[in-house]
Amino acid sequence: MGKVGAVFPGQGSQYIGMGQDFFDRFEEARNTFAEATEVLKTDIKALCFKGPQEALDFTVNTQTCLLTVSVAAYRIFEAETGIKPSIMAGHSLGEYSALCACGAFEFRDALRLVHARARCQQEAVPKGEGSMAAIIGIERESVEAICQDISSDGEIVELANMNSPNQFVISGHVKAVEKAIESAKDKGARMGIKLPISIPSHCSLLRDAADRFEENLKEITIGEFSSEVIPNCDPHVLHSKENTRDLLKRQLYSPVRWQETVEKMAQREIDTAVEVGPKRVLSGLIKRIAPTMGIINVEDSDSLKKAAEFLKDRQ
Numbered sequence: 001m002g003k004v005g006a007v008f009p010g011q012g013s014q015y016i017g018m019g020q021d022f023f024d025r026f027e028e029a030r031n032t033f034a035e036a037t038e039v040l041k042t043d044i045k046a047l048c049f050k051g052p053q054e055a056l057d058f059t060v061n062t063q064t065c066l067l068t069v070s071v072a073a074y075r076i077f078e079a080e081t082g083i084k085p086s087i088m089a090g091h092s093l094g095e096y097s098a099l100c101a102c103g104a105f106e107f108r109d110a111l112r113l114v115h116a117r118a119r120c121q122q123e124a125v126p127k128g129e130g131s132m133a134a135i136i137g138i139e140r141e142s143v144e145a146i147c148q149d150i151s152s153d154g155e156i157v158e159l160a161n162m163n164s165p166n167q168f169v170i171s172g173h174v175k176a177v178e179k180a181i182e183s184a185k186d187k188g189a190r191m192g193i194k195l196p197i198s199i200p201s202h203c204s205l206l207r208d209a210a211d212r213f214e215e216n217l218k219e220i221t222i223g224e225f226s227s228e229v230i231p232n233c234d235p236h237v238l239h240s241k242e243n244t245r246d247l248l249k250r251q252l253y254s255p256v257r258w259q260e261t262v263e264k265m266a267q268r269e270i271d272t273a274v275e276v277g278p279k280r281v282l283s284g285l286i287k288r289i290a291p292t293m294g295i296i297n298v299e300d301s302d303s304l305k306k307a308a309e310f311l312k313d314r315q
Contacts, residue, residue: 002271002294002314006085006101006227007286008070008094009277010256011197014062016051018278019069021300022076023049032072032107036064039108040115044068059199060118063093067114069299070097070277071107077276077298081308087268089230089261091282092161092201093117095251101276102227104244109220113248116216121199121252124209130200131177132160135168137190143168146183150176160202161256164288169195169256171203202255210252217245228268235260258282262289272314274298274307 022029023045036044047056048065055061070090074097078084088098093114100110124130135143140162147157147170157172157180170180177200181192200206222241229239231247233254239247262285265273272294275282283295294314296307 003087003269004083004085004311005265005270005273006074006088006098007273007275007282008074008088008090008097008101009066009275009279009281010090010092010094011059011062011066011201012195013277013279013281014056014066015278016049016053016056018048018065018299019072020049021302022069022072025301026072026076028075028079029072032068032075035107036068036111039111040064057196059122059197060115063114063118064111066093066277067097067100067110070094071100071110073298074101074276077274077304077307080304081311083311085227085274087228087230087265087270089265090232091258092232092251092256094277094282095229095232095248097277098229099239099244102225102229103223104225104229104239104241105220105222113216113220117213117252120209120213120216121201121206123212124206125200127198129173130171130198130205131174132169132171132195132197132200133177133181133193134195135170135181135184135189135192137166138184138188139166140168142187143170143184146180146187147172150179150183152176156204158203159255160200161258162260163256163258164285165259167285167288169202171200172205173200202251202253204253206253210249213252214245214249217248220245230261230264232256232258232261235264258285259289262286262293266290266293272296272311 160171161169
């Protein structure tokens with residue numbers, strides 16, 4: 001078998017019902033949900049399975065629920081297949097799932113960190129002043145130039161996600177983001193659309209939030225890594241006991257360099273990427289970045305069975 005990598009989704013992949021099939025069928029999932037509920041004093045199962053959508057989309061709930069579902073899915077995948085990926089990565093929030101899956105964090109510590117992270121993000125910018133938008137169909141250089149032209153002392157917009165060769169996310173003040181959308185369309189963008197999120201993630205507006213979050217990072221013990229983990233903010237290095245706290249602090253206000261992350265996995269001879277967690281958002285991006293890489297996902301018992309068969313066939 002070629003080398004296997006695991007990737008974990010971020011905010012936006014949540015949906016009502018996520019994780020329920022695994023919960024009904026596997027003790028690993030039930031134990032994971034029970035631990036999350038105990039640590040957070042919140043009924044994570046009810047949020048994931050019943051919502052309502054507005055509650056699930058509330059940032060603190062979204063992030064803790066996605067972490068729980070992704071970790072449960074990974075525990076089941078590992079137990080059922082016996083496969084330990086040689087390298088892992090996650091998109092934004094998903095980086096915490098990757099670090100938990102590889103043993104760098106205890107799950108209960110990851111929950112506390114993610115809860116604190118979401119709270120710091122929510123408090124960073126007054127409600128209604130921040131925004132994010134997807135820009136599709138023009139080159140990165142054009143998006144960066146648009147952001148630079150529009151940003152001023154009072155209003156900023158910055159490149160926040162580099163998801164694939166022609167798919168980007170921008171982040172900043174509402175008016176600046178709206179101006180950037182119109183400018184991108186004028187320059188030939190196929191799509192420019194605001195995202196349903198009020199937190200301007202992965203831009204300089206979150207630097208103060210990162211400083212506050214640093215205190216939470218100091219409270220967490222970092223264990224041994226069973227797999228390599230690629231950080232969002234600097235795919236040219238790997239997570240370690242020495243640098244993880246700094247990388248996660250920087251992640252809050254730095255762009256998610258997902259294209260470079262996938263390219264690094266390909267350079268390290270990853271033959272198959274397993275997307276662990278809700279939906280297949282990352283699978284679609286990987287297909288555009290590294291078309292020869294095998295891609296499978298694990299989010300319920302049916303996809304787990306298909307993944308196991310796919311991996312067995314590649315032995």
